[in-house]
Amino acid sequence: MTEDVPIAETRRGRPRSAAAHQAVLAATARLLTCGDLEYDDLTVEGIAAEAGVGKQTIYRWWPQKAAVVLEALLTGHLQLDFAQVPDTGDLRADLHTWVDQTLDEAFTEGYRSMARSLISALLAGAAHNEGFQAVTRIWEDSPVADRLRQEREAGHLRADLDASSAAAAIASPLVLRLLTSGRPEAAWAHALVDTALDGARTR
Amino acid sequence: MTEDVPIAETRRGRPRSAAAHQAVLAATARLLTCGDLEYDDLTVEGIAAEAGVGKQTIYRWWPQKAAVVLEALLTGHLQLDFAQVPDTGDLRADLHTWVDQTLDEAFTEGYRSMARSLISALLAGAAHNEGFQAVTRIWEDSPVADRLRQEREAGHLRADLDASSAAAAIASPLVLRLLTSGRPEAAWAHALVDTALDGARTR
Amino acid sequence: MTEDVPIAETRRGRPRSAAAHQAVLAATARLLTCGDLEYDDLTVEGIAAEAGVGKQTIYRWWPQKAAVVLEALLTGHLQLDFAQVPDTGDLRADLHTWVDQTLDEAFTEGYRSMARSLISALLAGAAHNEGFQAVTRIWEDSPVADRLRQEREAGHLRADLDASSAAAAIASPLVLRLLTSGRPEAAWAHALVDTALDGARTR
Amino acid sequence: MTEDVPIAETRRGRPRSAAAHQAVLAATARLLTCGDLEYDDLTVEGIAAEAGVGKQTIYRWWPQKAAVVLEALLTGHLQLDFAQVPDTGDLRADLHTWVDQTLDEAFTEGYRSMARSLISALLAGAAHNEGFQAVTRIWEDSPVADRLRQEREAGHLRADLDASSAAAAIASPLVLRLLTSGRPEAAWAHALVDTALDGARTR
DNA sequence: AGGTAAGCGAGACGGTACGTCGTGTCTTTTG
DNA sequence: CAAAAGACACGACGTACCGTCTCGCTTACCT
Known part of the structure; x- marks a missing residue:
């Protein structure tokens, strides 16, 4: 999701907080899963609040709400798998x-x-x-x-x-x-x- | 969409304006079709303005934006049909x-x-x-x-x-x-x- | 306030309702007195509803909300007098x-x-x-x-x-x-x- | 008007914009003074537009329209003083x-x-x-x-x-x-x- | 060791749209 | 034919989020 091509280019300044990153994904999954929150009702402010994170931190790393959700999906924070197919031979x-x-x-x-x-x-x-x-x-x-x-x-x-x-x-x-x-x-x-x-x- | 159960129950007061009703559906279709407007960019205020109708008139008859679009779809104001299947015999x-x-x-x-x-x-x-x-x-x-x-x-x-x-x-x-x-x-x-x-x- | 000079001129159709007129004034006074309603919170619709009267009936006879209140005041429906001055001689x-x-x-x-x-x-x-x-x-x-x-x-x-x-x-x-x-x-x-x-x- | 109890309590987040604050008061005075605007015709939306400020910024700091006007009055943005009393000795x-x-x-x-x-x-x-x-x-x-x-x-x-x-x-x-x-x-x-x-x- | 360049939580900013409410007008049916 | 009911166009309300922008920190690299 986020371009992480640190080609030996050592970034200056404070490095990105992995904790904040995870907190955002976890909060997103939590809101969508447990709450009665539809995607449309999910707000960036809500995610930030739930994650205990500044709103800007989200905008710094994801271009839009959908990207956060997608990453939560692809990283498994948000599970949405189908059931296994049984195998009785028939x-x-x-x-x-x-x-x-x-x-x-x-x-x-x-x-x-x-x-x-x-x-x-x-x-x-x-x-x-x-x-x-x-x-x-x-x-x-x-x-x-x-x-x-x-x-x-x-x-x-x-x-x-x-x-x-x-x-x-x-x-x-x-x-x-x-x-x-x-x-x-x-x-x-x-x-x-x-x-x-x-x-x-x-x- | 709208309950049309004409149980001989003559309604009092000014009757619903069919013109306004049609204007809303037509405006919705117009905005979605001709304009470069996505559904998300479609606003109730925009529909009202385009239709020359009060915002309240829309909220009076449709519970949400999606319902307006759905009715526009089902009444044919908004065309979204599939192509016909050709018939060559094969x-x-x-x-x-x-x-x-x-x-x-x-x-x-x-x-x-x-x-x-x-x-x-x-x-x-x-x-x-x-x-x-x-x-x-x-x-x-x-x-x-x-x-x-x-x-x-x-x-x-x-x-x-x-x-x-x-x-x-x-x-x-x-x-x-x-x-x-x-x-x-x-x-x-x-x-x-x-x-x-x-x-x-x-x- | 309202010209009520029905000089034997037998009007056709439904006669103007004196009852409605009174009901409006009474309702106005009732709302302002008993309710916890400020003047600003007083609405024409509210008066009409309280009086069991159509909104139009109010607009037919009074140009604005304030005029209704004033008439209620001047006709004594709404009392707002000062206390009497006692007379002890001093x-x-x-x-x-x-x-x-x-x-x-x-x-x-x-x-x-x-x-x-x-x-x-x-x-x-x-x-x-x-x-x-x-x-x-x-x-x-x-x-x-x-x-x-x-x-x-x-x-x-x-x-x-x-x-x-x-x-x-x-x-x-x-x-x-x-x-x-x-x-x-x-x-x-x-x-x-x-x-x-x-x-x-x-x- | 606004609680100014500077109890050494360093506020977090972006500080209140003095420019926006002044712009609101100035716009209020301007609308009431120069325009042909009565107080009743003054709208919060109008003030916000005139001040080039978001509506929420007004609601964030003043509970109601009247409070804005009062502060404009008390801070001198809106002048409503009486004339001076001449002094001829009599x-x-x-x-x-x-x-x-x-x-x-x-x-x-x-x-x-x-x-x-x-x-x-x-x-x-x-x-x-x-x-x-x-x-x-x-x-x-x-x-x-x-x-x-x-x-x-x-x-x-x-x-x-x-x-x-x-x-x-x-x-x-x-x-x-x-x-x-x-x-x-x-x-x-x-x-x-x-x-x-x-x-x-x-x- | 100090400087400095990010990143951080917080939250105010200019905006846009929301859904509601009230106005004053209009159009029906009812009495 | 007036009155009730209530729909209408309009427009302001106060709220919720948007995405951006300071703030005062904190952190970790780079002289």
Whole structure:
């Protein structure tokens, strides 16, 4: 996030306080996680206060609020991972289970506000900042993609399968539904898995 | 958006001005479309000024900025539709074409800021407002869903296919990519179509 | 205030409501008296609501808020009289008593807010409206003036005494002190009476 | 106005900008004096704009509009002093002259709107704010009081005369008249002086 | 060892927009 | 046809944050 290319160029003056840096990221994560704070309600002043840090210290190191959130995300202060895909040997059943689990978790109250925080951050930041593209990895490089790759190697799936794309076909619709507050029916979600596995065409 | 339950309950006092109502929606669309205005830069005061309307009139009828934008969207003042799916008889080729077209359009500058406007509005609003679920229709009831239904009726697709779900498997990943500013590679997008049609499994 | 000369001229349509007129004045007095409402906090909307009357009905008959208050004052809906001057035969003692009483009353909480309401109204109105000069009568034609006139007729005071002016010399300083929230010392107030009776010059 | 208790308590953070402080007072005086602005028409937003200052800066230091005006008054940014009392040796003639001058000045248009500004400020503020009692000094510590004190020391007036009280007996009625827009007759005003000097009683 | 160049918490600064409130006008239905 | 109800355009209110700017420190390198 912050350009840290100290090419032997020893900086003069007081060095950056690592403590302040961490405090900011931790405060950000704390506010988004525990509080009932949406991303939009998150303020730089609020972060500074929570972190016990001067506002200027934040502006010195991050160009905008979204950058703070993104760094909190990428450094793991803010966790937003999907559940693991179980492995019973039956891919279809495993993915159905994963989809159900994911929806269960997603529509748990605490999680949802955090998830929306993430996506709001993503959007607000991504609109103007190239670095934010990384966020798509969250669903495109999800455990689902790993499993699909693994099954492909085992020869159970098409050899030319684009695992990332196929994972996105399952996870992206779920993410968008998660954001719009309407929990989809299980059948709809299972159909996503079935379509991705079997295709729409008659076999 | 506005409760229109005309239970013969004749309202007293001056009736709501349809002109003001329309002026607000039109002004909103005008600002987002023609101007170089992002959703975040759109202000209630700005809408009121552009519409020649009192600020209070907006707050009287819409709880938040996002609701105004949503209504502008749903009433067609703000157009954000997907392209039509061409019909050459070859479903796969048609969908590939549609995907390419959609990405071309989406990564046109003017369109993108408007599209992000939509989704930001959606998110800010959807988090707390049940009415906003309607926004999912934009991609789940897209022309792709219609085409899939039509092909299913013609017997070219599985009879038990959930067309909405399958359309989402194609459109949702595109929407999310659109929001995160990184244009996906054509191969990735085509793979979405192929997975949806043929499935991941070996046939 | 309002021309109410319905000279047998049978008007068509719904007759003007005397009840509404009275209700407005009564509501005004009620709000200023009982409530903890200052004049500035008094609103036309508030009066209309309290009176169960349309806002327009008020604007139809009075040009401004101050005019309503003034009429309430002049018609006695709003009482703001000074205490009577006792008559023990000793003018000086009587005026000292009156001054003490007036201050006691004035610095009673309920009274003060009403009195300030009056004066605020007076000022707001008087600045732009000739009719408001009448308000000066409250202190210049106070019971003190009457008593001075009476004593002058009895030959106890100078025959050429301007009773109104002399009464003002006593009452006006009290009124201004009342408005500025600092209760004057009794000695200062008694000195007002003594100066007015004996003059500043050595005798 | 602002608590200036410099208890060696070194304040942290950026110190208050004296420039902004002065700019606000100057702008207030400028608007009330030069403009055709009544006190009621004076807005905090207007002051901020005229002063080139953020609105919050005003609210940070003054609780209400009236307090700004009062401070402008007390610091001399806004001049509202009475004329000097001439000194020809003849006290009565001098006071008559002063009264006439004061009324002439008071009923000059420019002055009056400013004067009402003062009193409106006074009232709105004084009702709830102890600090506003200072305003009474404007008429009770007027040049008249000084002159009376001086004459008392010279033995021309009663040794026990309360000069402040006697000055109030002359000035307060004038102030109230000034506020209620009716210019009193000269005779009435002269009678005030005569009563204050000679008393009402027959000598 | 002292000088000096940052960084630090704090918080005031000029701004912009917020969402609310009150004004005085207007347009309905009701009596 | 006036009165009630209440929506309307307008504009000020007081608040919340923005991103910038002093302050008086503290820290750690560099003479």
